[in-house]
Amino acid sequence: MNGQAKRLIDAIIAQRSGGNPTLMITTRTKIMLKGVNPERFLTSTPDDPVIINKLRQIGRDLGVNV
Amino acid sequence: MKCATSLLTTAEGAVADIRTQIGPVDGKWVIFFASSDYDPQLVSAAMQQAFPTATTCGCTTAGEIALGHMTKHSLVAMVVGDDLLEDVAVQVVTGIGAGVDLSAAVAAFEQKFGEPASKWRHDRYVGLVLIDGLSKAEERINDAIGNLTDVSFIGGSAGDDLAFKATHIFANGESYGDAAVLVLLKTRHGFGTIKTQSFRATERVLVATRVDEAAREVLEFDGRPAAQVYAEAVGALDGDIAPFFQNHPVGLMLDGEPYVRSPQQRKGDAIAFYCNIAEGMELTVLEGTSIVEDTRAAIAKAETELGGIAGMINFNCILRTLEIEQRGLTDAYGALFADIPTVGFSTYGESLIGHINQTAAILAFKSP
Incomplete structure (x- = not known):
């Protein structure tokens, strides 16, 4: 399977920011500083369980349900 | 908003000098940065005594910035009034080396401002964070802040003039080690944050x-x-x-x-x-690249975007300061802050969303 990391990143950003453009940028930055660079993940990126688990934890940290 | 610098060598003398320069202004919030030459408890207590109706906070430094000059062994201060601030609150978090729990601080802010953190408008509220610069707790503190709120917190890590022995955080007349101070400002006209690294x-x-x-x-x-x-x-x-x-x-x-x-x-x-x-x-x-030119451009861009800047607080990395000094650009860098009331210090690390290095993280208050 491909693209799960990107889907999780997009979901975290969308939920946390509520669509606010400033908060979308801030949330992207928070995800990067937590260790996952959103720019590195595309819909074609092969799924990596380590990254998926890390993103689920980031979602929990940021209080969003992904 | 008024700024002052004192090069007097005693805490009491420097604070009295600052008070005289500021004049009869009843500030709502006073932020100050002090060389580690001063006795930390004395300088914090004296600043609160000098501005008894204001909320005071600050930290020790590795160099100071105010009134268009970079200085050493000095005390600098900025007094902000209710023309720019609707309200301000300060919380101290201690024992950060062992662990970081900001829930009590955030709860206190929520009670003071009468609304939950999730409702704080990110275009009106801005936070400041000053952290013990030898605690190695900056990542955990910034991460915890970012989890709890969408309000921008900007700040720096306290210094001790490159001795790397002890740094101090000040709040409401007290001095703290192994601590961070969180400040929540409710601005009247908004603000901008500038992050510039060359x-x-x-x-x-x-x-x-x-x-x-x-x-x-x-x-x-x-x-x-x-x-x-x-x-x-x-x-x-x-x-x-x-x-x-x-x-x-x-x-x-x-x-x-x-x-x-x-x-x-x-x-x-x-x-x-x-x-x-x-x-x-x-x-x-x-x-x-060029620190002076890049910083000049970043301030100009923010000034255009905000439609005017009433004052700035500059958290400038000590590594930038050392480079500025090596290149003989101290006067040129200081002059970038001559036209806008600015106070700042040379930090052991900068905070803006996360912990960063070799950066100037600047809070700019929007003009009315």
Whole structure:
């Protein structure tokens, strides 16, 4: 399977920011500083369980349900 | 908003000098930065006594900035009134070396401002964070802040004039070690944050494949000894990498913007950094540009975007200050802040969303 990391990143950003453009940028930055660079993940990126688990934890940290 | 600098050598004398320069202004909030030459408890108590109706806070430094000048061994202060601030609250978090729990501080802010953190408008509220610069707790504090709120917190790590022995945080007349102070400001007219670092990205990207996060050390880049890979990347042919650190830190890149991680020292085959680097992070090798010109451009851009700046607080990395001094640009850099009331200090690390290095993180109050 491909693209799960990107889907999780997009979901975290969308939920946390509520669509606010400033908060979308801030949330992207928070995800990067937590260790996952959103720019590195595309819909074609092969799924990596380590990254998926890390993103689920980031979602929990940021209080969003992904 | 008024700023003042004193070069008097005693805490009591410097505070009295600051009070005289400020004049009969009843500030709502006073932020001050003090050389570690001053007795920390005396200077904090004296500042609160001098401004009894204001909320006061600050920290020790590795150099100060105010009134268009970079200074050493001085006390600088900014007094902000209710023309710019609707309200202000300060919370101190102690014992940060052992662990970080900001829930009580956030709850106190929620009670003071009468609304939950989730309702704080991110275009009206802004936070400041001042952290013990020797605590190595900056990443955990910034991470916890970012989890709890969408309000921007900007700030820096306290210094001690490069002694690296003890730094102090001030709040409401007290002095603290192993602590952070969180300040929540409700602005009347809004604000902007400026993040400027004078580096361009090179083509060389290093992946941190083995790290000791707690020690802020990278053991391996790209599966090989970190020092060796860094030496190859920057062209340190004889393996002596320390002279390359200032001009070639590394950065996490997002949307073309670097979040700088500065090498501190070589430790055998490893490299210690001033910032945490997590395993798997991709880091771009950076190359220095002009601090004065880049900072001038960043301030001008913010001034245009905000339609005028009433005052600024500059958290300027000590590594930038050292470079500015080496290049004989102290006056030129200070002059960038001559036309807008500005106070600031040379930090042991900067905070804006996360912990960063070799950056000026600047809070700009929007003009009415």
